[in-house]
Amino acid sequence: MLHRLARFDRPRTAATGVMQRVYDRAASGWQDGIAQLGFLAAYDHLMAQVDLARPAQRVLDVGTGTGAFATAWTAHHGQPKHLTLMDISPAMLDIAAARLPYADTQANALGDKVQTPPQDVVLCAHVIEHLDDPSLALTWLFDRLTPGGTLVLAMSRPHWCTALVRWRWGNAAYTPTQATQMLRAAGLQDITPHRFPGGPPARVSCGYTARRPL
Numbered sequence: 001m002l003h004r005l006a007r008f009d010r011p012r013t014a015a016t017g018v019m020q021r022v023y024d025r026a027a028s029g030w031q032d033g034i035a036q037l038g039f040l041a042a043y044d045h046l047m048a049q050v051d052l053a054r055p056a057q058r059v060l061d062v063g064t065g066t067g068a069f070a071t072a073w074t075a076h077h078g079q080p081k082h083l084t085l086m087d088i089s090p091a092m093l094d095i096a097a098a099r100l101p102y103a104d105t106q107a108n109a110l111g112d113k114v115q116t117p118p119q120d121v122v123l124c125a126h127v128i129e130h131l132d133d134p135s136l137a138l139t140w141l142f143d144r145l146t147p148g149g150t151l152v153l154a155m156s157r158p159h160w161c162t163a164l165v166r167w168r169w170g171n172a173a174y175t176p177t178q179a180t181q182m183l184r185a186a187g188l189q190d191i192t193p194h195r196f197p198g199g200p201p202a203r204v205s206c207g208y209t210a211r212r213p214l
């Protein structure tokens, strides 16, 4: 299949280094900032809607930041046997590790050649829209999943409020229709957009669940 041929394991670009420094500087205020904007409640709402056929043993949070998405996961689905938190920002990873001390941390970029065992669940909130090629990034996430595994994603969507966020952070934004098409092109199925219930997250973002075919 085409999506299996378009591999994303490639050297990091200078932009990754810039991004790392930006998020290192933002790390100390990140958790309070997203809490005030309502993202913790939004992540909680999304995780409550994830329905798994069997408990997840291996969970990977890519671009974990302060670990908020992974924390919301564990609040609803329990502590997995193996939780891995991945980020390019050491400062973010330090905070995430302090909040989820039983987790492993990996200072890697989405797109790096990494030897991760197949994951039952891959989490990824507000990372794809920072990357040059979102489709290849989704293919890389697909490759981390075990057959039948679940991707839980949050991604910026277009709104005038998003323009303010984009001015500050330089990210892209995708409509749920565009996101669904990209997820399908990456090989995922059972793709469901989950609107956030209110506040800034409802305007600037959308949650998604999708499954890697068996």
Ligand SMILES: C[S@@+](CC[C@H](N)C(=O)[O-])C[C@H]1O[C@@H](n2cnc3c(N)ncnc32)[C@H](O)[C@@H]1O
Binding pocket: 016, 019, 020, 023, 024, 034, 062, 063, 064, 065, 066, 067, 068, 069, 086, 087, 088, 089, 092, 108, 109, 110, 111, 124, 125, 126, 127, 130, 131
């Ligand atoms: C907008 S923040 C989201 C953090 C967290 N997922 C949340 O929802 O609070 C983006 C995070 O992705 C990380 N990041 C950016 N580019 C990345 C990449 N290529 N690979 C892995 N992490 C990346 C940043 O360091 C930052 O922690």
